[in-house]
Amino acid sequence: MTKNSNKVSSTLHDVGGFLAKFTEHSDHVYWISTPDFKRIQYISPSYERIWGRTREALYLNPEIWITYLHPDDVKNHHPIHEMAKKIEMLGEQARYSEHYRIIRPDGEIRWIMDNGFPLINEQGDCFGVTGIAIDVSQQKKQEETLRIAKEAAEAATRAKTAFIANMSHDIRTPLTGVVGMSRLLEDTLFDHKQKQYARWLGESGDQLLHMLNGILDVVSADHASEEDIHENTFDVRQIIDDIVQLERPSTLLKGIDLITHVDEKVPHCLISDTTKINHILLNLLGNAIKFTSVGHVGVYVTWREETDEHVRLQFRVDDTGIGIPPECQGNVFDRFFRATPSDKGTYTGHGMGLHIAQTYARLLGSNIHLTSELDVGSTFYFDATLKKGVSSPITPPAESIGIDASMLSADKEIPPQKAPNLLLIEDNVIALHVLENLVTQAGCHFTSAVNGEAAFKLATRGGFDIIITDLGLPGISGIEFTKKLRAYEIKKHLKAVPIIGLTAHTQGAVKDNCLKAGMMDAYSKPIDLSTLEHIKTRFYRPPALKQTPGMQAGGKLGFDLPNTEQELFQLHAFDVLNT
Numbered sequence: 001m002t003k004n005s006n007k008v009s010s011t012l013h014d015v016g017g018f019l020a021k022f023t024e025h026s027d028h029v030y031w032i033s034t035p036d037f038k039r040i041q042y043i044s045p046s047y048e049r050i051w052g053r054t055r056e057a058l059y060l061n062p063e064i065w066i067t068y069l070h071p072d073d074v075k076n077h078h079p080i081h082e083m084a085k086k087i088e089m090l091g092e093q094a095r096y097s098e099h100y101r102i103i104r105p106d107g108e109i110r111w112i113m114d115n116g117f118p119l120i121n122e123q124g125d126c127f128g129v130t131g132i133a134i135d136v137s138q139q140k141k142q143e144e145t146l147r148i149a150k151e152a153a154e155a156a157t158r159a160k161t162a163f164i165a166n167m168s169h170d171i172r173t174p175l176t177g178v179v180g181m182s183r184l185l186e187d188t189l190f191d192h193k194q195k196q197y198a199r200w201l202g203e204s205g206d207q208l209l210h211m212l213n214g215i216l217d218v219v220s221a222d223h224a225s226e227e228d229i230h231e232n233t234f235d236v237r238q239i240i241d242d243i244v245q246l247e248r249p250s251t252l253l254k255g256i257d258l259i260t261h262v263d264e265k266v267p268h269c270l271i272s273d274t275t276k277i278n279h280i281l282l283n284l285l286g287n288a289i290k291f292t293s294v295g296h297v298g299v300y301v302t303w304r305e306e307t308d309e310h311v312r313l314q315f316r317v318d319d320t321g322i323g324i325p326p327e328c329q330g331n332v333f334d335r336f337f338r339a340t341p342s343d344k345g346t347y348t349g350h351g352m353g354l355h356i357a358q359t360y361a362r363l364l365g366s367n368i369h370l371t372s373e374l375d376v377g378s379t380f381y382f383d384a385t386l387k388k389g390v391s392s393p394i395t396p397p398a399e400s401i402g403i404d405a406s407m408l409s410a411d412k413e414i415p416p417q418k419a420p421n422l423l424l425i426e427d428n429v430i431a432l433h434v435l436e437n438l439v440t441q442a443g444c445h446f447t448s449a450v451n452g453e454a455a456f457k458l459a460t461r462g463g464f465d466i467i468i469t470d471l472g473l474p475g476i477s478g479i480e481f482t483k484k485l486r487a488y489e490i491k492k493h494l495k496a497v498p499i500i501g502l503t504a505h506t507q508g509a510v511k512d513n514c515l516k517a518g519m520m521d522a523y524s525k526p527i528d529l530s531t532l533e534h535i536k537t538r539f540y541r542p543p544a545l546k547q548t549p550g551m552q553a554g555g556k557l558g559f560d561l562p563n564t565e566q567e568l569f570q571l572h573a574f575d576v577l578n579t
Helices: 002-025 046-051 055-060 062-068 071-076 079-093 137-188 192-222 236-254 274-290 353-363 429-441 452-461 478-491 509-517 529-539
Strands: 029-033 040-043 096-103 109-120 126-135 232-234 257-262 270-272 296-306 310-319 369-373 377-388 421-425 445-449 466-470 499-503 521-524
Touching: 029 046, 040 055, 046 055, 046 126, 055 062, 071 096, 079 109, 079 126, 109 137, 137 192, 137 429, 192 353, 232 236, 236 257, 236 274, 236 296, 270 274, 274 296, 274 310, 274 353, 274 377, 353 377, 421 429, 421 452, 429 445, 429 529, 445 452, 452 466, 452 478, 466 478, 466 529, 478 499, 478 509, 499 509, 509 521, 521 529
Parallel strands: 257 296, 421 445, 421 466, 466 499, 499 521
Antiparallel strands: 029 040, 029 126, 096 109, 109 126, 232 270, 270 377, 296 310, 310 377, 369 377
16 A cells, blocks of 8 residues: 555656646746735746746736736736636636736737636635636737738728729710610611611620620629528519520520429428529520520429428529530639630630529529530539528518509509609710610600709609619719608608619629619619610509599599489589589
8 A cells, every 4th residue: 555655656746747847848838826816826937938027026926917918908807806706606617718918028019818727625625726828929910910911802802893893884884875876876777788787886785785794793793792692582483484584585596495394392482582593593594595506495493302491492404505525514613614715616605604603502502513415415403492481472562661562563564644754864975865765765754964963953843753863973873862862752751753773783782772772673784675664664653634623533524414314403513503
């Protein structure tokens, strides 16, 4: 027994010696204090190197340690007092962990990470506190450097995005004028060759606009985050129908079939970001049509599994087109990648559609896969887990901004009985002239303004059925104009006039900002006659035929002969006899 005790004592002595040497040579500061922190029992030599002060001074006056702290850290917390409270409340479970700054005698500021715990004897009493203090100044500097670099990168990204958005607006505005004027020129020319030249000019402008849209789509997709996901209720069948309506003319021109199928088990009311789902499917289908000359393209939605709250669907787009070479299949989702270079082959495009589709799919928690065989065709597919809605999809209420919700229905076409009066706001003279010509062709009256201030004065006079405004106006922007007019209408208890925004790009946050400001919708420049007719049909409700004092319901005038003798002697109906 004595032999074993001596062996244990010897082992403890060896361990103690090892720990003493370890703390003496460590870069960290090891310390032991009384529970009240009024006496330092031990502090390792690294204290002098890190704090730049002697251990003797701390042994003589332990409370002087607080005076070495950065003033802001002393104000925010008092580590010693906090640890004493924790020991009193939690006993052995108490833990001390703090980050604070110290000021060395030479004025240098260092960051310290300090961790400690109580020493408890067999009776459960605390007889001391021990811990380790680590100089983390270098780590803090690296974190600060990374933070500054991150902020600089984010600022550069915002600046780049803003620059592209502004440049796209500045490019799109004159380009809109070129396209619009070419269409007007084509309509007014009689010489066949000149009409063809005007048509080619317009088609070239359309191609440039399409390329510009693609660039903006890439910018929007690459900088999208979870904050850019905007969920709403929808029926996937409606999304498929909308896409088919957009792409069917292309399939008819190429003489290929367009097949769609949605499983019956797919719920009618789902919740997700419909804009991004629409964008994904539209890019996949557009790509399929481009590379298919014979056969078919198809869009399919397959039910996979379902819980009380979610449903997993597979979206699939296939074609009988040219297929993708095996060596290119790993790169098709890369930005600007083209299996066939633009200077070889007959296929147009800029290699952005699939990249955008994949980016949005991943943002929604999915991933697009593909199978393809040369001269047979390709299939692109992805699974998506969507929330289930509790009722049929409805259009978001517009009453919050004072707009008649019945005007939101695009299905109820109301034959105009009176030409609507439009307020057009556009600072570019050519773009304004194009818009004025479109409005005239649509059979509307209009008043024009070239800036937001003038437009606001006109709008407050009343008499306008629809307002169409550019977003990039001098002075107050189209967004600010809308907010200002909505505030005025609320203050004066006026019915809100539908406001439509025209912008370089209507994807993502741009359109959201328009709707939040109080606009009814936003469209990309340039709009054509069919779009304008759609706006008119959707948002213009002709006033009911007003009854004159002498007109009765059913259109019968007061001086018409009555249908019966009894009506002939009902003289109270004639106001003139009651005076």
